Each structure stands twice: as structure tokens, then as C-alpha cells.
């Protein structure tokens with residue numbers, strides 16, 4: 010692209026973007042570097058954000074032999090990636106062959122699942138690139154970074170995805186799997202990045218991107234120790250600051266489900282993930298993609314997180330007392346429906362179960378057993394976190410749903426329980442009769458972050474609102490959008506995305 014065209018498209022892009030988003034009050038004015046710019050620091054590749062994506066980008070860029078600096082807003086490496094279980098999806102790996110019955114699985118099948126789950130809203134080229142790249146990252150993490158893969162499981166079904174393309178693809182490394190295990194992959198990758206010469210400065214919040222007159226991104230303005238610093242990036246800036254997770258204002262404009270969760274759920278992302286990279290990109294005319302959904306699950310029961318454990322006998326009803334979704338589908342699929350019902354009926358949804366659920370079948374997802382005895386359930390009733398009724402009508406009154414509806418739904422459920430076949434939603438596990446006393450748990454979304462970010466091409470270059478590349482600007486991980494659809498397609502998608510898009514961005518920027 011010639012400098013003139015690039016400059017023109019930058020101005021057009023910035024103008025259009027500013028018209029739409031500055032009016033939203035989200036962004037400020039672009040900063041142009043002057044000829045006599047005084048820079049405080051200089052590097053080749055500048056990585057903004059030191060989470061899983063940032064360290065992956067730093068590792069790859071530094072391995073290519075260029076100078077790499079990571080600026081991190083908080084005081085520690087890792088971001089939300091630290092809090093994750095660190096599990097990662099990939100198809101066709103040697104570990105999948107070793108640990109599962111899926112001997113002939115392929116990245117093509119994997120991409121087909123993700124594309125279906127994307128419901129026509131994903132960038133298929135990005136999804137295929139991620140599925141194709143994933144197996145090599147699994148090997149790289151073992152062979153180069155020292156992780157030890159120990160097991161693999163699958164994500165729960167989705168009503169419209171064919172069984173033939175589903176497979177166990179969620180790779181677990183030693184020490185990973187449960188919340189907090191993500192520290193291990195972050196540290197392993199960051200150790201390797203440091204060995205390659207990458208450096209990081211903490212407590213440094215990047216505030217703005219700086220462009221030259223052609224529109225090329227040449228550096229950033231950051232705040233460190235209460236002072237403004239200007240950092241020059243000769244080869245490119247990679248934005249790795251996640252999505253709009255903890256930013257109420259941006260979520261309100263861009264991600265309705267995230268916005269709802271910030272007021273009605275529990276957002277577990279780190280407090281520093283406030284959509285800064287997305288805002289900075291928009292400020293200079295970047296387009297956005299993939300907004301709308303988020304990663305929601307039931308932190309109380311863990312339902313739908315794991316295809317090894319059946320959901321216990323229970324069903325979820327809306328404020329009218331009726332079921333509306335298949336409850337043993339992958340968590341974010343049924344949590345999207347929960348969100349929609351809460352909004353549509355301006356109410357809550359409840360998981361209904363009975364004493365029979367507790368005493369006859371205590372199978373709940375691994376690691377979660379909130380009501381493993383009647384005493385435990387009754388203690389929660391006492392504490393006000395669970396509702397109880399000796400009869401279903403009494404329970405209906407306690408939660409404020411029409412008793413006749415809830416009774417009809419229970420009778421219908423129990424008829425399915427007798428036959429073992431859920432004719433309403435095709436649930437596969439825990440379809441057993443429920444007898445009282447009855448309990449109701451008000452569903453609360455445990456939110457693991459928003460989906461959606463800056464629009465990128467398959468080389469992680471940021472695209473402006475006119476469809477042109479913004480020179481020397483890259484976005485990766487959850488800071489980039491379009492590679493995940495309107496709900497989260499199962500555990501292990503985000504973290505493999507941090508490694509894939511981070512490494513790609515690092516390599517691409519280093520090559521400038």
C-alpha cells in the first residue's frame with residue numbers, strides 16, 4: 010500500500026470510526042508523532058498486556074531475534090490467563106491419540122464444530138487458521154516450554170452439532186485443569202520468552218497509540234509511576250489486553266450479555282482487563298468484530314463444563330415456570346439462553362431439583378458438589394441461597410413463579426424421567442424422576458470474560474472500518490474478535506487462542 014493511500018484510508022477510517030464511537034463517549038483523539046518526537050524508550054516489537062497472549066507474542070517475536078518489550082498495567086505477569094485452568098482445545102494431536110478413543114480426528118472436524126457454534130457470525134478463515142494451528146502449539150508447549158500433557162476430555166453437546174464431528178479435544182497439562190492452573194502455562198511461556206531476550210515493565214498502563222503521518226503505528230504513550238512515557242516501536246505494536254470484561258461503559262455499548270453480567274453475575278476476569286486495547290484501536294479507526302457473547306457458566310454446579318460427568322436430575326425454568334433450554338449442553342450455550350430468558354421476562358431462572366436428586370444421584374461435574382447431602386442443601390436454605398418447598402406448589406410460591414405452570418413442568422419432566430427420554434429439549438444425562446421435598450437454585454452467571462475485539466485478518470493485522478490494514482498494529486487473544494461466535498464454544502478455546510494469535514502476531518511483527 011502506498012503511503013498516500015495508507016494515509017487517506019487511515020484518515021477515512023479514523024473519521025468514520027470517530028463519528029460512530031467518539032459519539033459514544035468511549036474514545037479520544039488519535040495522536041500523531043511529530044518529526045522531533047522525544048521517545049523515552051525504544052524497542053522493535055512492543056507488546057501491550059502481559060497475559061497469556063502477551064507472553065506468547067513476546068516469546069515468538071524474541072525468538073525471531075528482535076528486541077521485545079512488554080508493558081503490563083498490573084504488578085504481575087499473567088492477567089486472566091493466570092486464573093484459567095489452562096486447558097486447550099486441539100484436534101489430531103499425538104496426545105489425543107494416546108489418551109482418547111479419537112484416533113482419526115482432524116483440525117477440519119474441529120473447525121467445523123467451531124464454525125457451527127459460530128452460528129454464521131464467525132470469520133471462518135480465522136476459525137480454520139486456529140484449528141489448523143492448534144496441534145503444533147500443543148507440541149511447542151511440551152517440547153519447547155516444558156509442559157506435560159496428562160489427559161484429555163470433551164465439551165458437552167450442542168443440539169445442532171452432529172455427534173460425528175464432536176470429539177474429546179480439551180488438553181490438560183500437569184497442574185492444570187482447575188482454576189489457577191493457567192499460571193503454569195503462562196510462566197512456562199514467559200520463561201522461554203525471557204530466555205529469548207524479551208523484557209517486561211510492570212505497573213505501566215498503555216494509554217494511546219501513536220501514528221506517523223502515513224498512519225503507521227510507531228509507538229505508544231503510557232503511564233508509569235504517575236508520569237507519561239513515550240515508547241517507540243520500530244516494527245509494530247501488538248495489543249493483548251483482552252476484551253471489555255470489566256468495563257461497564259464499553260460492555261453496555263458493545264456486549265449486552267457482558268453488561269448484564271457485570272450487574273447481575275460474578276465477573277472473574279482481572280480488574281485490569283478494561284478493554285483498553287479495543288478502545289485504543291477504535292480511536293485510530295479500527296473496526297471491531299465478534300461482540301455480543303461472553304463466557305458464562307454455573308460456578309456453583311459446574312454443569313456443562315465436562316463431558317465425563319452427567320448433570321444430576323434437575324431442570325431449569327424461567328420466570329413463567331417453564332423449561333426453555335437443554336440443561337446438559339455446553340455451559341455457555343445454555344447460559345446464553347438463561348441470559349435471554351432473564352431479559353425477555355425481566356426475571357430470574359431457577360434450577361429445580363428434589364431430595365431424590367441429592368440422595369439417589371449425586372453426580373455433579375467434577376470438582377463441584379454443592380448439594381451432596383440433604384443437610385448441605387438445608388444449610389443453604391437456612392443461609393438464604395437456596396429455596397425449598399415441601400410441595401412443588403410451595404416451592405413455586407417461594408420463587409414467585411406460577412404454581413400451575415411449575416407443577417405441569419414437573420409432571421412433564423417426570424414423565425420423561427420414567428421413559429428416560431427428554432422430548433422437550435433432547436437432554437442426554439440426568440433424565441430421571443424428581444421427588445420432593447423440592448429445591449430451587451437461582452442461576453447466577455459466573456462470567457469468565459467477554460467475547461469480541463478488534464477486527465483482524467489471518468495475520469493478526471488490525472483492520473480499519475474501511476477494510477484496510479492499519480500498518481504495524483496487531484491484535485491477538487481476546488483483544489481480537491471474530492474467531493469465536495455468539496457464545497463460548499467450550500473450555501479450551503480461549504487459551505489455545507491466546508497461544509495461537511499471540512505467537513502469530515509476534516512472528517508477523519518481528520518480520521516487519
Ligand SMILES: Cc1cc2nc3c(=O)[nH]c(=O)nc-3n(C[C@H](O)[C@H](O)[C@H](O)COP(=O)(O)OP(=O)(O)OC[C@H]3O[C@@H](n4cnc5c(N)ncnc54)[C@H](O)[C@@H]3O)c2cc1C
Nearest residue numbers: 058060062082088089090093094095215486487501503504
Ligand atoms: C476462572 C477462569 C477460568 C478459565 N479457564 C479457562 C480454561 O481453562 N481454558 C480456556 O481456554 N479459557 C479459560 N478461561 C478464559 C481465559 O482465561 C481468558 O479468555 C484468557 O486468559 C484471556 O487471555 P488474554 O491474554 O487475552 O487476556 P489476559 O490474560 O487477561 O491478559 C491481558 C493483560 O493485559 C493487561 N492490560 C490491560 N490493559 C492494559 C493496558 N492499558 N496497558 C498494559 N497492560 C494492560 C492486563 O493487566 C492483563 O495482564 C478462564 C477464565 C477464568 C476467569
